[in-house]
Amino acid sequence: MTHVRAFSSDTHIFRPLKFNTISVCKVAIEPIKPSELPKMTHGLRCINKSYPLCVTKVEESGEHIILGTGELYLDCVLHDLRVMYSEIEIKVSDPVVSFCETVEECSSITCQATTKNKKNSLSMICEPLHSDIAKDIVEEKVSIEWSGRKLAQYFEQEYGWDALAGRNIWAFGPEKNGANILMDDTLPSEVDKSRLNEIRSSVVQGFEWATREGPLCDEPIRNCKFKLINAQIAENAFDFGGGQIIPTARRCIYSSFMLATPKLMEPILFVETLCPPDCIKAIEDVVSHRRGRILKEVPKPGSPFILVYAELPAIDSFGFETDLRSHTHGQAFALQVFSRWDIVPGDPMDDTITLMPLEPHPPHKLAKEFVVKTRKRKGLSETITYHKYFDDEMMKQFAALYDDQD
Known part of the structure; x- marks a missing residue:
């Protein structure tokens, strides 16, 4: 007993793991048979123990969310959840990313x-x-x-x-x-x-x-x-x-x-691609089509290959590897890792923007689009109401401020 008391209050059985990346990609899941929800919940607890970087949580809307570092990571997690831990059929939503x-x-x-x-x-x-x-x-x-x-x-x-x-x-x-x-x-x-x-x-x-x-x-x-x-x-x-x-x-x-002047931030991935020299143009086309940019191209010492370094928004990275291999006939191999947070183009508070369904939007509408879709997914209203955050006296000052600007 004396020996146990000698430990400080900060002593842990295992030191918490630290990682060089964070989980920014997420999917919502639900069992095809609602009666199998307890099995899925048990499987999620097992996933938390098996995948240290995986985060599982329940949104206010009741959705079960799994966060991972990327598309391949989530594929592995979902495979183990279906086959090893819960042994049930699971319905998976389209992948999305976390914002700030x-x-x-x-x-x-x-x-x-x-x-x-x-x-x-x-x-x-x-x-x-x-x-x-x-x-x-x-x-x-x-x-x-x-x-x-x-x-x-x-x-x-x-x-x-x-x-x-x-x-x-x-x-x-x-x-x-x-x-x-x-x-x-x-x-x-x-x-x-x-x-x-x-x-x-x-x-x-x-x-x-x-x-x-x-x-x-x-x-x-x-x-x-x-x-x-x-x-x-x-x-x-x-x-x-x-x-x-x-x-x-x-x-x-x-x-x-x-x-x-609030803004929305999105995760940016660092992409390292190994390819032969004749595939560089195809890689540039794929990256630019997904709002990415090429950082540099360097030869890999001792080999005939080129290393292409690029940055890519995480929300546009889903299906990137498949797209890349189809454009390069399987000759390019990509590695993706979280790099930094960057501001999404556009004003998320612009009420003059009209979003049309099933249509790609120009850059100045992206922030508004991401905010509206995220709010919908979380069961919130599409518009942000100022009355929730401002007292009556503040609303008067706020209105006077905008009247002066006009």
Whole structure:
């Protein structure tokens, strides 16, 4: 017993696995016979143990979702689910990809949200977060568990932040290594810091909730910095509990996000193709047809082959290898891996865009198309309603802002 107590609380049986890629491709599944749902659920639990990179979850619509790194990975997962673990027939949806939500500019006005009891209010703004900072957070080069002094020193040395800003970082989100930052930017002369600290955990919970499910299409928020500008807190502790503060913080984050030129981000795959020199033109045609671009072409030492490096949007990568081999008569072999997130062309909030079914859309309509289709798939309404995220007073300011612009 003494020996067991000597272990620290951070001791684990196995160290969590870390991967150089993430799962961005997903399919929805359901059993052909509804009575076999328990068998499929058991099979999904087995899949989680057999495939470390595979993620299984249930959407709010009730759909069972499987996420994998690519088309071949999902084929292997579904084969094992059907044949080895559940031994049932499964209906599979068309593959789609995960998206992220981000902003391009700072919030046009300071956004305020009031609690339901009208006794507390929070004010925030949203700004873009530098991609290098987001990358450091995701790769755990910096941790929110560091002391305020160490955080301030890191951001001051690496990114030129002032020491006060580094000390006032409250959280990374949606997880401890999430690519968003929540900061306290309030002034001691305007806000009672001791009472602000009492609601800090509730504000952080609202921040994590909001960044896990963004306002555009319930996809995670990425590369955003949220600053708490002001807070009015009730005198009685009973009036600023978590039930009041958490949804208010979430709504305040959403409203500041919506006024900072929101954009949609899609996963980009790095593609390495091995082929003979006479196949390069065919590869360029296939890649360009799928919104991709060729990075470079280099000879493979000691062989007559060429290595073609390219980037390809993950949503346009399904069927890429089959297409590639048919155009090169089986002479080209491709390897795909997640590379980075990139902004989807177009404005996801443009209500003037009309989407026609079963028609390819030009680049400036892609963001709107992806948002609408993702919302439909998740059982949400096609249009994003501002009234959900803005108080009445904020709606008046919002309307006045657009009247001035007109």
